[in-house]
Amino acid sequence: MVAAVIGFGSAEAADISGAGATFPYPIYAKWADTYKKETGNGLNYQSIGSGGGIKQIQARTVTFGASDAPLKPEQLEKDGLVQFPTVMGGxxxxxxxxxxxxxxxxxxxxxxxxxxxxxxxxxxxxxxxxxxxxxxxxxxxxxxxxxxxxxxxxxxxxxxxxxxxxxxxxxxxxxxxxxxxxxxxxxxxxxxxxxxxxxxxxxxxxxxxxxxxxxxxxxxxxxxxxxxxxxxxxxxxxxxxxADWANTPGYYIILTNEPGAKSWPITAATFILIPKQPKDDADAAEALKFFSWAYAKGDAAAAELHYIPMPDAVVENIKATWAKDIKGADGKPLYVEAK
The missing domain is CATH 3.40.190.10 (Periplasmic binding protein-like II)
Structure with a gap:
């Protein structure tokens, strides 16, 4: 089957390129459509599977990779990547x-x-x-x-x-x-x-x-x-x-077979991978703007599609990680929280 692709964008607008997990494709497509209407900026996302997304971001052929299988902290360090969860689901x-x-x-x-x-x-x-x-x-x-x-x-x-x-x-x-x-x-x-x-x-x-x-x-x-x-x-x-997201290096958390009378046993988060030192500062900054927008305005769409938005406290922690670890060529953070 041909991989699903989101293709919202034009030559004039700033387009974000990403590839990877099919698990979050429905919500990324929904977010991309709304974000395009609000900002004029598009997202070109190839739903090719987590393995493909990891390979593409390791090769720096996309602005971000997406994976449902989180990379361990030592692998993130080796590849020079920052990892963060976007939504959870089953x-x-x-x-x-x-x-x-x-x-x-x-x-x-x-x-x-x-x-x-x-x-x-x-x-x-x-x-x-x-x-x-x-x-x-x-x-x-x-x-x-x-x-x-x-x-x-x-x-x-x-x-x-x-x-x-x-x-x-x-x-x-x-x-x-x-x-x-x-x-x-x-x-x-x-x-x-x-x-x-x-x-x-x-x-x-x-x-x-x-x-x-x-x-x-x-x-x-x-x-x-x-x-x-x-x-x-x-x-x-x-x-x-x-899940203790704040105190887990690289947000490496597996949610399968968790205890609890109501717990669905095959639950998971899905993750974004982005370089600490991106190939293109402007593209990486736009990607972070997109995910910041998604955290702020995308919860209702996520819920409609049966995903769980990340808790607000986790989002604040993620944004702090962006500001600390993702730097431009000038050594300054590419993400600055809007006032």
Whole structure:
């Protein structure tokens, strides 16, 4: 599937270039459209997957990279990058089973891992039936769909599977790209959404905005506290409640399998990567203006698309990081808070 691209801009306006994660593409597209109308400045964002975004910012071919898999502080230091979260959201299993409604099927982590390891191959398997005694499950073969590209969504998903399944952790592990034991690959959240929609009996995993926008059949999950939960913004928020952003170097926080009765177990933040010493000062300054605007004016749009805005205190901390760490060729901060 062709990567999704936001292309709002003209030769006369200041255009910001970015590339990476497909997880936040719906909200970045919404923000870009509104920002263009308000300021005349555009955003050219290529939704190519987190792996691609990391590579492009390391090569300095874009103003910023975007990744759902945060880089560790030592990697940020090595690459000369600043990292900060923009929004949080949930990754959800989605299925294509005629007659089954959204949220009608419940899975737990071990069963989900066994499906993705090829150990459970039919929808009427005893393990799935045990979790869904009142659902008329078909004998349809399970068609596994996973990401084919380097993906932060895959990093989140496989991190969760590694936490809940020793077999998955030992044999497959967690990464933006893994050796998938079974299934068909598709590019981007867009590709997985399309693959599941087109294949009866399939299961995939996508950022919740894609499931909601495409009216996909999501599953419920049993969380760390043993509670059955739905993918909803309050449950994403519950998973993020204990995150200590202010005291975590590089904002490196993973929100999967968090405790709490309401916590959605595959919750995540998505991140922006920008050089400490940008290739083009004006472009980097415009990118920071865009994200400052998004933090100030983009919360309602984020909520409409089922993302969680960053708390105000975290935003202030992020802006302080920009002012301290992102410098122009003259050594002065490229971001100065408007008075």
């Amino acid at each position: 990754v959800v299993p989605v299925v294509n089973l005629p007659g089954i409604k959204p949220g009608e099927i419940t899975l737990d982590g071990q069963t989900l891992a066994d499906i993705y390891q090829g150990k459970i191959t039919s929808w009427d398997d005893a393990a799935i039936k045990k979790l869904n005694p009142d659902v008329n499950l078909p004998s349809t073969a399970i068609a596994v769909v996973h990401r084919s590209d380097g993906s932060g969504t895959s990093f989140i998903f496989t991190t969760y599977l590694s936490q809940v399944s020793k077999s998955w952790g030992d044999d497959v592990g967690a990464a933006t790209a893994v050796e998938w034991p079974t299934g068909l690959g598709a590019k981007g959240n867009e590709g997985v959404s399309a693959g599941v929609t087109q294949t009866v009996g399939s299961i995939g995993y996508v950022e919740y905005a894609y499931a909601a926008q495409n009216n996909m059949t999501f599953t419920k999950l049993i969380n760390k506290d043993g509670q059955t939960v739905s993918p909803e913004v309050p449950n994403f928020m519950a998973a993020a409640e204990s």
